[in-house]
Amino acid sequence: MFLDSDLLMSALRALTPILLAALGGAICERAGVFNIGLEGMMLLGCFTAVATSWFTGSPWLGVLSAALAAAAYSLVLAVGAVTLKGDAVVLGIAMNLLAVGLTSFLLRTVFGVQGTFSDPALNGLPLIGGLSPLAYLSWVAVGVAALLLSRHVWGLRLRGVGESPDAAATLGVSPAKYQYGAVLSSGVLCGLAGAQLALGNVTLFTENMTAGRGWIAVVAVLLGRALPVGVLLAALLFGLAEAVGFRLQGVGLPQQATDAAPYVVTLGALFLSTARRRRRTPSSSGAVS
Amino acid sequence: MTITRISGALRSPVTASVLAGLLVGALFLLGTGADPLTAYDAVLTGALGTDGIGATLTTGTSVLGMALALAVPLRAGLINLGGDGQLVLGGITAAATALYSPLPAPLTVVLALLAGMAAGAGYAVLAALCENRFGVPLLVSSLLLSYPAVSLASYLARYPLKEPGSSLPQTRAFPDGVALPAFGDSTVTVGLVLVVLAAAAYWFTDRWTAFGYEIRMTGLNSRFSVYAGVERAGLTLKLMSVSGALAGLVGAVGVLSFPYRFVDGSLTAPGYTWTGLTAALLAGAAPVGTLIASFFFAVLQVGGLAMERTTEVPRELTQVLQAIVIVFLAARLRFPRTLLKKKGAV
Numbered sequence: 001m002f003l004d005s006d007l008l009m010s011a012l013r014a015l016t017p018i019l020l021a022a023l024g025g026a027i028c029e030r031a032g033v034f035n036i037g038l039e040g041m042m043l044l045g046c047f048t049a050v051a052t053s054w055f056t057g058s059p060w061l062g063v064l065s066a067a068l069a070a071a072a073y074s075l076v077l078a079v080g081a082v083t084l085k086g087d088a089v090v091l092g093i094a095m096n097l098l099a100v101g102l103t104s105f106l107l108r109t110v111f112g113v114q115g116t117f118s119d120p121a122l123n124g125l126p127l128i129g130g131l132s133p134l135a136y137l138s139w140v141a142v143g144v145a146a147l148l149l150s151r152h153v154w155g156l157r158l159r160g161v162g163e164s165p166d167a168a169a170t171l172g173v174s175p176a177k178y179q180y181g182a183v184l185s186s187g188v189l190c191g192l193a194g195a196q197l198a199l200g201n202v203t204l205f206t207e208n209m210t211a212g213r214g215w216i217a218v219v220a221v222l223l224g225r226a227l228p229v230g231v232l233l234a235a236l237l238f239g240l241a242e243a244v245g246f247r248l249q250g251v252g253l254p255q256q257a258t259d260a261a262p263y264v265v266t267l268g269a270l271f272l273s274t275a276r277r278r279r280r281t282p283s284s285s286g287a288v289s
Numbered sequence: 290m291t292i293t294r295i296s297g298a299l300r301s302p303v304t305a306s307v308l309a310g311l312l313v314g315a316l317f318l319l320g321t322g323a324d325p326l327t328a329y330d331a332v333l334t335g336a337l338g339t340d341g342i343g344a345t346l347t348t349g350t351s352v353l354g355m356a357l358a359l360a361v362p363l364r365a366g367l368i369n370l371g372g373d374g375q376l377v378l379g380g381i382t383a384a385a386t387a388l389y390s391p392l393p394a395p396l397t398v399v400l401a402l403l404a405g406m407a408a409g410a411g412y413a414v415l416a417a418l419c420e421n422r423f424g425v426p427l428l429v430s431s432l433l434l435s436y437p438a439v440s441l442a443s444y445l446a447r448y449p450l451k452e453p454g455s456s457l458p459q460t461r462a463f464p465d466g467v468a469l470p471a472f473g474d475s476t477v478t479v480g481l482v483l484v485v486l487a488a489a490a491y492w493f494t495d496r497w498t499a500f501g502y503e504i505r506m507t508g509l510n511s512r513f514s515v516y517a518g519v520e521r522a523g524l525t526l527k528l529m530s531v532s533g534a535l536a537g538l539v540g541a542v543g544v545l546s547f548p549y550r551f552v553d554g555s556l557t558a559p560g561y562t563w564t565g566l567t568a569a570l571l572a573g574a575a576p577v578g579t580l581i582a583s584f585f586f587a588v589l590q591v592g593g594l595a596m597e598r599t600t601e602v603p604r605e606l607t608q609v610l611q612a613i614v615i616v617f618l619a620a621r622l623r624f625p626r627t628l629l630k631k632k633g634a635v
Contacts, residue, residue, distance in 0.1 A: 036428075076616060079620070080616070080619060080620035084620045084621065086619050086620035086621055087619050089368065089428070090570055090615065090618075090619040091616065091619035091620065093368075093370075093566065093570075093615075094567075094570075094612050094615035094616045094618075094619050095612075095616065097563055097567065097608070097611070097612040097615070098609060098612030098613060098616060100608070100612075101605050101606075101608030101609040101611070101612050102609050102612075104603070104605040104608070105317075105603050105605040105606055105608070105609055108603040108605060109321055109602075109603060212436060215432055215433075218429070219429055219433065222426075222429065254444055254447075254448065256440040256441065256443045256444035256447070257440065257444065259436070259440045260436055260437035260440035260441070263433050263434075263436040263437055264437055266433060267419075267425070267430070267433045267434065270423075270425050270429070270430075270433075271419075271423050271425065274423050274424045274425055275423055275424075
């Protein structure tokens with residue numbers, strides 16, 4: 001049987017980091033900050049998680065420090081894009097590059113190795129029912145984010161800030177405060193995503209180990225229209241594509257074909273969703289709204 | 290006049306960002322216990338000394354080529370993130386042409402260069418069509434398309450075109466004479482001349498032609514340019530085809546230089562696409578600035594190795610330095626991008 005529980009489990013494992021990062025991206029998007037630095041924040045989280053777990057022996061401290069480090073890193077985006085009103089896209093690209101350089105640099109200065117650090121003494125996260133605790137946390141996070149955004153006054157204000165910062169400011173809501181909050185939460189979520197990748201899915205750190213997952217998360221935000229549940233479905237699609245690809249490798253498909261599968265599937269889904277939206281609003285005159 | 294220009298350049302955000310980057314780099318160096326002055330001196334002498342200048346110009350060829358590829362659309366406010374895909378498709382297409390062309394060697398080289406450019410251009414146009422026809426933002430479509438292209442090239446190099454009996458993921462070596470002529474016994478090839486010519490053509494177009502003016506106007510204010518009659522979709526298509534052709538050229542030049550074959554990963558691993566993007570961003574996509582910034586980053590990249598030898602500080606530090614310069618710069622930068630404004634993206 002092809003669609004068995006193993007496949008589902010491996011899809012769930014693959015989707016967790018994407019989901020956590022994409023939730024962060026969605027919150028930023030709602031607050032009006034386009035965050036394409038997810039990849040870099042996640043990568044920094046991977047390294048911090050591994051380094052802390054190795055030095056303290058505790059994967060939990062690894063998770064905590066990954067969240068804190070990525071949140072601190074996300075301040076670069078908050079200060080640059082919100083306070084200084086710089087270009088968020090360029091800043092995000094630069095942050096991704098910086099994270100690749102920084103983690104490779106630290107890998108060599110801290111551990112004295114190049115490429116990959118893995119050690120039997122490195123503690124990964126315990127598994128509950130085959131999944132790391134962060135996987136369950138990510139589902140809870142979807143629910144919490146959905147409730148906050150749709151029901152709570154914070155979510156209303158956050159959306160208000162994203163849709164019309166001036167109107168929000170007139171009503172006494174500080175746009176900068178909400179945007180800082182959104183960017184910092186995306187940092188925390190990306191840090192958790194990184195910890196899951198480095199201590200949950202595997203137990204090691206490899207240079208550039210996020211390998212485009214942060215970008216997939218950016219796409220998941222677009223695909224899920226920045227709605228928590230939409231983002232969950234988009235991440236599930238990616239997780240399934242990765243799991244099915246991995247399974248097909250077992251029946252002799254070359255690895256290169258299965259490596260490309262998640263990106264192709266994501267792109268295809270993006271086509272379908274934008275094409276459908278366009279048919280509904282034919283007057284959109286080329287704009288992507 | 291000159292004095293005001295010089296003081297203007299000194300006060301520009303670019304200078305400030307580069308200085309800030311060097312300062313943060315110095316802090317890193319101090320943190321690892323190295324002397325920043327010794328390290329920076331090693332970078333400069335390593336990259337510009339007689340031993341290093343050849344490597345700097347070779348690296349510079351690829352960096353400048355990719356920087357131009359990304360600068361051309363960036364001038365109109367479009368970001369092409371699919372450089373890696375266009376680069377490797379150009380490389381593998383040129384390699385296949387070089388291996389199977391029945392023409393004499395010199396013609397084969399020309400054909401391989403053209404085939405590489407065509408492959409890169411065709412793939413970049415695909416990303417442009419994704420934006421024009423389906424409304425997938427260029428930033429996203431170009432990046433997502435890049436991954437399957439890299440996988441495809443990797444597959445071709447590892448299976449159909451693989452060198453028999455070799456354990457390395459590489460194609461067979463090209464026939465004798467199918468190579469770009471090199472200067473003396475250096476690794477610098479005619480490829481450098483080609484990308485410098487491309488830079489000159491870009492400068493000319495940008496400075497003296499109506500098309501160049503249209504591009505700049507779109508970059509400065511895309512809403513206004515639409516009022517003024519610039520057709521957005523067509524412009525995207527044209528700029529992306531030029532961009533892809535340049536990336537394809539870099540790939541073709543890469544395989545037609547030592548070791549005269551396509552080695553899986555050798556085009557993408559040095560990160561020319563990202564270094565090129567960084568250079569183009571630093572220069573605001575201006576032609577002369579892009580040339581200078583590319584050279585600056587090639588010096589950093591090659592000099593990093595020398596710094597590693599002298600001070601034992603990992604060469605990855607120079608990558609950190611590059612990114613920090615752009616982080617500082619981006620905080621002051623404002624690019625109009627109507628298609629990617631917040632409501633546009635979602």
